[in-house]
Amino acid sequence: MSESLSPSQRPAALQALEAEEFDVLVIGGGVTGAGIALDAASRGLRTAVVEAQDWASGTSSRSSRLIHGGLRYLYNLDFKLVFEALTERARLLTTIAPHLVEAQPFLWPLKTRAIERAYSAVGVGLYDVLSIVGAGGKKVVPIQHHLSKKGALEHFPEIKHDALIGAIEFYDARVDDARLVIQLIRTAVQYDAVAVSRAKVTALDKGEGGRITGATVTDLETGETVKVRAKHVIAATGVWTEDTQEMAGGTGGLKVLASKGIHIVIPRERLKATAGMFLRTEKSVLFIIPWQHYWVIGTTDTAWHEQLKHPVPTSKDIDYVLAQANEILEKPLTRDDIIGTYAGLRPLLQPKVLDEAKSTKVSREHTVTEVAPGMIAIAGGKYTTYRVMAEDAVDFALGSKEAKKRPSVTAGLPLLGATGFEAMVNQSDRLGAKYGFDADRMHHLLRRYGSELPDLLATIDEDPTLGQPLAAAPQFIRAEVHRAAAVEGAIHLEDIFISRVRLNSESPDRGGSAIDEIAEITAKALDWDEDRTAREKASYRARIAAELAAQEAPSDDAASEARMQADDIVGEGVLV
Known part of the structure; x- marks a missing residue:
């Protein structure tokens, strides 16, 4: 079975949607929906998953890009939640996605002597213990390390000398959130799932007794509709949960509020630190997270009452994050340091379901409930625990008896690129020498493609020009753009810039200077003609202008209005 999300895969998948009856239809292609699709498909269930936008286009491409237990939850005594998240962190680091999830040290700065160090050491120590227990007794990441003031400054020399008297170094992990989702979808397709992006559920179909028997799906690329028949429908639509539920017409369901979190991105060379920073702020937490070529700093936590599709940071949001970071930085960050911004919406699950009489399973962070006969919804949770959420959703849909016959296997199931990753790392020097790539380039490629790297290198063998760096973004090579379109399901230029070659949030012009070259490869x-290529370029340039205008706006409503000045490349109908 092919795992490629290729140009030919999508038409075939659309045909399969209408031709077959599925055991499970998943609505939503974020990390939860993608995880559900893989969980169901790997149990042997005939599975389909549809997404109204690009894969991971919502919250799942706009997170803090962390896989973490949630150290702050310990201070709320949420031991079960932290243990669950740390167990999943260990699985991702060792088995599921070791190529995409990388251990990362952070500093917890201490401001007072003795009592704070002891208090924090107990908290971080418990974090370490839960981590080891969750990993089956193995030490997947190093345990806490206490630093003097001098030691802390060696790890993070840019911190204000009076901002701490020492620090505790602890470990969590980081992830390219959008890439993990794409690999979840591709792995589900490997197990025969049918996956279609830019396909919107416009109605839920009912049979006798009002049971949901499937959905009407509109292909937003053509405007055509297909009828999808399914024994179980699972909605994993995040902040759109209530909109999806309304189509079912039942009295059950979940109540979700949208909370905006924003991040800024600054160049890697701006801070010489070797560890990240974790800070508790008045309103939220602040992570200063190092990546290979940049730092991500965030986040905020504010109610969002505007349109849900394109949340954007405001000037006020950006100033807040800068101010919080500058509380501890010797040389303050300014707007001139910022090379990117992005905003995402957390689907904050409210305490009660809409109909308490409906069957429901509630965890600390997520809830699964029956919306109507034949349809369930899941919401809440953390990115880190997507796999647990997916398992719960499929178990709930099947019922306890059938779930025992078809148990989840995803706890030990590697994603594409994970199997043989360490062996591929061992080939790094040889492959780098063969293709003229330095150690920095090889680390970048291995951490994106893992053991699938030979597939990317094979395209360079066929066309050596694909081995060249992008002129305007030399951290990427042309082969990465080609693979995004040929294998990773990108069907529009913006799909590449936002979720695959992520220049939308990692360059000051949001990738504008690379448009011509990336469009040429795409x-x-x-197989675009000149007219299609020109439309794609114009659309993405309009998006850039709208996003840049939005981040200068003073308020959510003004920023949202500025962002909506750019039309989507596809709307409710046809790409014209």
Whole structure:
């Protein structure tokens, strides 16, 4: 079975949607929906998953890009939640996605002597213990390390000398959130799931007794509709949960509120630190997270009452994050340091379901409930615990008896690129020498493609020009753009910039200077003519202008209005 999300895969998948009856239809292609699709498909269930936008286009491409237990939850005594998250962290680091999830040290700065160090050491120590227990007794990441003031400054020399008297170094992990989702979808397709992006559920279909028997799905690329028949429908639509539930017409369901979190991105060379920073702020927490070529700093936690599709940071949001970071930085960050911004919406689950009489399973962080006969919804949770949420959703849909016959296998199931990753790392020097790539380039490629790297290198063997760096973004090579379109399901130029070659949030012009070159490679991979290529370029340039205008706006409503000045590349109908 092919795992490629290729140009030919999508038409075939659309045909399969209408031709077959599925055991499970998943609505939503974020990390939860993608996880559900893989969980169901790997149990042997005939599975389909549809997403109204690109894969991971919502919250799942706009997170803090962390896989973490949630150290702050310990201070709320949420031991079960932290243990669950740390167990999943260990699985991702060792088995599920070791190529995409990388251990990362952080500093917890201490401001007072003795009591705070002891208090914090107990908290971080418990974090370490839960981590080891969750990993089956193995030490997957190093345990806490206490630093003097001098030691802390060696790890993070830019911190204000009076901002701490020492620090505790602890470990969590980081992830390219959008890439993990894409790999979940591709792995589900490997197990025969049918996956279609830019396909919107416009109605839920009912049979006798009002049971949900499937959905009407509109292909937003053509405007055509297909009827999808399914024994079980699972909605994993995040902040759109209530909209999806309304189509079912039942009295059950979940209540979800949208909370905006924003991040800024600054160049890697701006801070010489070797560890990240974890700070508790008045309103939220602040992570200063190092990546290979940049730092991500955030986040905020504010109610969002505007349109849900394109949340954006405001000037006020950006100033807040800068101010919080500058509380501890010797040389303050300014707007001139910022090379990117992005905003995402957390689906905050409210305490009660809409109909308490409906069957429901509630965890600390997520809830699964029956919306109507034949349909369930899941919401809440953390990115880190997507796999647990997926398992719960499929178990709930099947019922306890059938779930025991078909148990989840995803706890030990590697994603594409994970199997043989360490062996591929051992080939790094040899492959780098063969293709003229330095150690920095090889680390970048291995951490994106894992053991699938030979597939990318094979395209360079066929066309050596694909081995060249992008002129305007030399951290990426042309082969990465080609693979995004040929294998990773990108069907529009913006799909590449936002979720695959992530220049939308990692360059000051949001990738504008690379548009022509990336469009040229994409057009060849997707067989676009000159008119289609020109439309794609114009659309993405309009998006850039709207996003740049939005981040200068003073308020949510003004920022949202500025962002909506750019039309989507596809709307409710046809790409014209």
